Amino acid sequence: MMSIMDMLELIRTRRSIRRYKKEAVPEDLVEKILEAGRWAPSASNSQPWEFILLRDRKIKEAVAQAATYGTFLADAPLGIAVVIDPKASTHPVEDGAIATQNMLLASHALGLGTCWIGAYSSVYEEKVREILRIPKGKRVLSIISIGYSAESPKSTRKELEEITFTDFYGRKS
Numbered sequence: 001m002m003s004i005m006d007m008l009e010l011i012r013t014r015r016s017i018r019r020y021k022k023e024a025v026p027e028d029l030v031e032k033i034l035e036a037g038r039w040a041p042s043a044s045n046s047q048p049w050e051f052i053l054l055r056d057r058k059i060k061e062a063v064a065q066a067a068t069y070g071t072f073l074a075d076a077p078l079g080i081a082v083v084i085d086p087k088a089s090t091h092p093v094e095d096g097a098i099a100t101q102n103m104l105l106a107s108h109a110l111g112l113g114t115c116w117i118g119a120y121s122s123v124y125e126e127k128v129r130e131i132l133r134i135p136k137g138k139r140v141l142s143i144i145s146i147g148y149s150a151e152s153p154k155s156t157r158k159e160l161e162e163i164t165f166t167d168f169y170g171r172k173s
C-alpha cells in the first residue's frame with residue numbers, strides 16, 4: 001500500500017502538461033490508466049462512463065481543432081475521451097470527473113504527463129460529439145491528452161487557511 005506521504009507527493013507534483021515528446025505511450029501503461037478510470041467511485045456504482053482511446057492522428061487533429069482550449073491534443077501521442085451517459089446516474093458529471101482525475105493521477109504515477117481538456121457544456125462539445133460519433137443522449141465529459149512530458153510547468157494553490165472553516169462558513173478554526 002502506498003504511504004500517505006507518497007500519495008500527497010503524487011497529488012502535489014501532478015501538473016497539467018501541454019507539450020509532449022513524440023514517444024508513444026506503451027500499451028501496458030494505457031491499460032493501467034484505463035484500469036484507474038474503471039475503478040473510480042460513482043453514484044450507486046452506476047459507472048456511467050465509457051472511454052474512447054484517441055490514437056488516429058486525423059481524429060486527434062480534428063478534436064484539437066474543434067477544442068480551442070485543447071489544441072495541443074494534436075501533438076499528444078494519445079488522448080482519452082471520457083463519455084458519460086446522463087441517464088445512467090444521478091450524478092453523471094461527478095462520476096465522469098472522478099474517473100478523469102483517477103486517470104490523471106495514474107498517468108502521473110506512471111511517469112506520464114496529462115492535461116484535462118474540458119469538453120462538457122463547452123461551445124465545442126457538439127462538434128467533438130460529432131467527430132467521435134457519440135450516440136444521441138451521451139455526452140463528452142472530458143478529453144485527456146497523454147504523453148511523456150516535454151515541459152516542467154509550475155502551479156500554485158490557495159493556502160489551506162484561506163479555504164478552510166470549522167463548523168460553519170466563515171468560522172476560523
Ligand SMILES: Cc1cc2nc3c(=O)[nH]c(=O)nc-3n(C[C@H](O)[C@H](O)[C@H](O)COP(=O)(O)O)c2cc1C
Nearest residue numbers: 014015016017018069070115116117118153154155
Ligand atoms: C474541469 C477542468 C477543465 C480543464 N480544461 C482545460 C482546458 O480545456 N485546457 C487546458 O489547457 N487546461 C484545462 N484544464 C487544466 C487546468 O488549467 C489546470 O488544472 C489548472 O490550471 C491547475 O494547474 P495544474 O493542473 O498544473 O495544477 C482543466 C482542468 C479541469 C479540472
